[in-house]
Amino acid sequence: MATSSDKDDVRDFVIGLVLALSSSVFIGSSFICKKLGLLRYAKKVSVRAGDGGYGYLKEWMWWTGMSLMTIGEFANFAAYAFAPATLVTPLGALSVIVSAVLSSHVLKERLNILGKVGCFLCILGSTVMVIHSPKEQEVHDLNEMMNKMKEPAFIVYAIIIVIIAVSMMAYFVPRFGNRTVLVYITVCSTLGSFTVMACKGVGTAIKATARGHNEFTNWLTYLLLAVVVICILLQLNYLNKALDMYNTAVVTPIYYVFFTSCVILGSGILFQEFSRMNPFDIVGDLCGFLTIIVGIFLLNAFKDMKISWRNLPLATKTAAEPAEETDISVTNGAASTNYIVDCREIEAHIQRNMSTECVTRTLPSESENVKVHVSDRFHGSSPVHGMA
Numbered sequence: 001m002a003t004s005s006d007k008d009d010v011r012d013f014v015i016g017l018v019l020a021l022s023s024s025v026f027i028g029s030s031f032i033c034k035k036l037g038l039l040r041y042a043k044k045v046s047v048r049a050g051d052g053g054y055g056y057l058k059e060w061m062w063w064t065g066m067s068l069m070t071i072g073e074f075a076n077f078a079a080y081a082f083a084p085a086t087l088v089t090p091l092g093a094l095s096v097i098v099s100a101v102l103s104s105h106v107l108k109e110r111l112n113i114l115g116k117v118g119c120f121l122c123i124l125g126s127t128v129m130v131i132h133s134p135k136e137q138e139v140h141d142l143n144e145m146m147n148k149m150k151e152p153a154f155i156v157y158a159i160i161i162v163i164i165a166v167s168m169m170a171y172f173v174p175r176f177g178n179r180t181v182l183v184y185i186t187v188c189s190t191l192g193s194f195t196v197m198a199c200k201g202v203g204t205a206i207k208a209t210a211r212g213h214n215e216f217t218n219w220l221t222y223l224l225l226a227v228v229v230i231c232i233l234l235q236l237n238y239l240n241k242a243l244d245m246y247n248t249a250v251v252t253p254i255y256y257v258f259f260t261s262c263v264i265l266g267s268g269i270l271f272q273e274f275s276r277m278n279p280f281d282i283v284g285d286l287c288g289f290l291t292i293i294v295g296i297f298l299l300n301a302f303k304d305m306k307i308s309w310r311n312l313p314l315a316t317k318t319a320a321e322p323a324e325e326t327d328i329s330v331t332n333g334a335a336s337t338n339y340i341v342d343c344r345e346i347e348a349h350i351q352r353n354m355s356t357e358c359v360t361r362t363l364p365s366e367s368e369n370v371k372v373h374v375s376d377r378f379h380g381s382s383p384v385h386g387m388a
Helices: 004-044 060-081 090-107 113-132 142-148 152-176 182-210 219-245 248-270 279-301 342-354
Strands: 324-330 335-342 372-375 380-382
Touching: 004 060, 004 090, 004 182, 004 219, 004 248, 004 335, 060 182, 090 113, 090 248, 090 279, 113 279, 142 152, 142 182, 142 219, 152 182, 152 219, 182 248, 219 248, 248 279
Parallel strands: none
Antiparallel strands: 324 335, 324 372, 372 380
């Protein structure tokens, strides 16, 4: 029989799930609006956001995107207070889907059939993670969180993340920012892991206060709040530069994979979420996450290929075009080989292997003692002088 605590955990889980889903819609839409604002700004001036310009702050479209992202982040923030981070963070894949679909319609960026399959896999993987994610709360007050933050494993993790983020901002971004998007994404992802864990702590403090236990007298609440504000501001700055210099369909998926991986790792170390899950749920959770990564890869890696339902190879031959089995006997000196082939397959093979750089060759004549005989069960055998 379910206890009152179990019912509260299930209720909180559902609330957190709804908030996470709505957050994905707002955040996915915000990428498009912010990109439009950056493009409008780039047409007016020569100094772009990626080169240090901040004139995009005057664009109303950018502020529209910023407003949508703010709403989405608040919903995401609230979701962390009710549901585990290993559930809320992976659902950000839905914002990738929203961004990809809107990019194809608003920004005219291509979304081919593989991209659509990738979107489906993202939804499938998210569903699997929802089913197998932990349903109970990790911490109920800041005292529990403080005890977890004192664990040696988390202290080592925090030191490594700070070193990576600072070195990226101080050394790698100025030198390699215009060559690869990974430097910007690494900064946003490492800082994002701190943002998520601090959001979880602040959300826990607000929820505990609302239930009668005032956590705003605890200094840890204000420290976590400061971490949230600083990390979010830095994330926005470097994310804007990445969006300005690189394609949205590239930035969004890579950012999701890096960010989610850092959050799952950090939450697993701090909140020890996997320690309360059975092996079946752990494997299911990881499989769901890997499915999302495959979906995002399909969504991004083949985005420039013109693949649609119409130009996919036919799996079957129609009745109007029956395959003709032909016995081709090629005699050249002492060698003779018989093949059962489809003439159309030969033509297709020749066309695939010929290029514009090939030198035109003349077909052999009978005087060169090269004879090709085509025989089938209906017409017997007859010489063939050449085959186009």
